[in-house]
Amino acid sequence: MNALEALESHGPAWRDWLLDNLTKQCRPHDLLVDMMKGGWLVQQAELALSQGQALLNQPASRTILRPTIGPSNQLHVNGQDIRVMSRLTNPQAVVIAEVLSSEECEELIALAMSKGLNASDVVDNDSGERVLHQGRTSTSTNLTKAENTLVARIEQRLADLTAWPVSHGEGLQVLRYTPGQEYRPHFDWFDPSAKGASLHLQNGGQRVATTVIYLRVAEEGGGTLFPEVGFEACPPQGGAVFFNNLDPYGAEDRLSLHAGSPVTRGTKVVCTYWQRERPFQ
16 A cells, blocks of 8 residues: 555645745645635545655644544433534534523523623724624623622533533623624634734633524524535523534634624523633632
């Protein structure tokens, strides 16, 4: 068997392209994305990448540890039976059902409403301050970590579900979307090249994963859209969308671009849980 079989498998043009871009120190994840767009299978592209790196005497790309949902399609976490509905490879995302019971959903909504909802904001890349933005039109409230027994139970369940310490999670955020409200395409990771991001990266590091739990489902619209891959998730009440914000090599994953599609009828209420690299205070 040819030791460089994967590297040669799509012909000399692809081989030369990969070696040339590796020589230029291009990000491995970007190369893999381009290869898969060109018809490569994921495993074959990763093997060709490692063969190219070895040929050029470059160190092999090392994958990082990230929050993850295991391969089983039937999960039992802290007394809750959770069912996997679908999976995406790029970006790495999992749509799951029954993360929360209907009673837990209603309790969490009631808690959020008792605290009051305000216009949702975003992080300004230049200043690092929280500012209002026309691309995000929901109302929301932030819950304190382990604010009560319900919140603590949900945080622990999400930590156990994704095999990531509860200490590395941000507090839950509950958001409400009424007809016409949306969150236009955006990334959850902080841009390390942006001046304002340093303020947020100091506490807990990068956001490595996101879980969006659907507490109340709109009658029309309101899905979680990944526009780069043409996929929209619409979980049932208590279900969720989990996805990684970093690629397997630790770089910001541009395929994790996502949006909260506009609600066209009814009301959507979701709970967002972000996980960090390190303990978050």
